[in-house]
Amino acid sequence: MAQSNYDLFAHPNPFNPATTISYQLVEDAMISLAIFDMNGKLVRRLVEGEKSAGLYSIRWNANDAEQKAASGLYVYRLIATPINGGQTFRASEKLLLTK
DSSP states (O other): OOGGGOEEEEESSSBSSEEEEEEEESSOEEEEEEEEETTSOEEEEEEEEEEOSEEEEEEEETTSSSSOOOSEEEEEEEEEEETTSOOOEEEEEEEEEOO
């Protein structure tokens, strides 16, 4: 499948204290969805594992993480590797946490 059929977005953005990250997979894939600070440090791994094709959403509350996230800019990243082979999809977008 063409990579353009994958989708990744967050709403609301900017957010306080929570946002919903939605992603669409066009085929069954091993995925990783994680949030990083602007220094590249992992803040929270939201999803990791095998998922069937479809539309998914997960909520991130910056206040209920093991360590509360500070105001600022973050990056959320999706990596999806098709189970049956094919090109790995990678996408990153920015999130703004305001307090």
